[in-house]
């Protein structure tokens with residue numbers, strides 16, 4: 001039996017892509033999954049699919065850029081299942097653009113979702129996990145959190161930040177037995193590119209998109225991190241297409 005059976009997992013960005021795949025993989029391995037995102041109908045469809053597979057999940061419409069809604073997500077999880085074992089901060093957006101375009105609203109959205117959303121998640125569950133001296137927080141960063149390319153300055157900035165936050169969390173909470181994992185995907189076939197509004201940037205990614213691996217590849221790495229024994233923390237994982245050079 002994997003060390004995931006019976007665990008209560010909060011999963012943000014569960015309505016598509018990596019989050020949706022992670023929900024399937026974790027729920028099918030016995031986790032009770034709280035599916036969070038903004039699109040309620042997508043969450044409801046996923047929940048009913050999981051139900052048919054004999055899995056347990058509940059949905060909670062949440063905008064991770066709202067601290068209050070993320071707090072409410074944690075409260076809802078405790079009310080529903082009585083515990084929180086894992087938080088997966090997966091929700092993210094990637095409206096890549098060049099700095100000179102000054103797409104300031106998109107910069108702010110990336111900061112709000114990719115950085116503040118992660119921090120709000122940590123803030124919502126950490127007091128509870130510290131008291132219990134047990135827990136696991138998984139943050140989904142990116143290969144773009146390890147390297148920068150033209151058009152990724154702000155997105156990479158947010159993902160470098162996610163990695164820094166995860167490492168700080170790891171150091172500060174080691175003594176409280178809380179595991180911290182950073183997962184950095186390469187190119188994955190999801191809806192993420194839909195957030196790009198600069199046509200030239202979208203086109204520049206055509207070749208790398210052809211290499212994209214399925215979201216299940218990242219979901220499996222999340223399962224791997226959770227399923228290790230409690231005294232073993234997988235802190236950093238990079239999963240990219242074999243043929244992806246950067």
Ligand code: NDP
Pocket residue numbers: 012013014015016017018019036037038039040042062063064065090091092093094113140141142143144184185186187188189190191192193
């Ligand atoms: P998708 O666009 O398929 O999924 C993104 C998810 O985030 C959706 O469920 C969306 O739900 C949710 N989301 C976006 N904004 C918010 C918000 N304000 N509040 C709550 N949820 C939100 O993309 P991926 O599955 O690819 O993205 C998942 C993570 O993986 C992201 O952090 C992304 O940066 C990262 N990543 C992805 C890569 C890829 O190639 N696909 C590569 C590297 C990293 P909804 O719109 O319903 O709220």
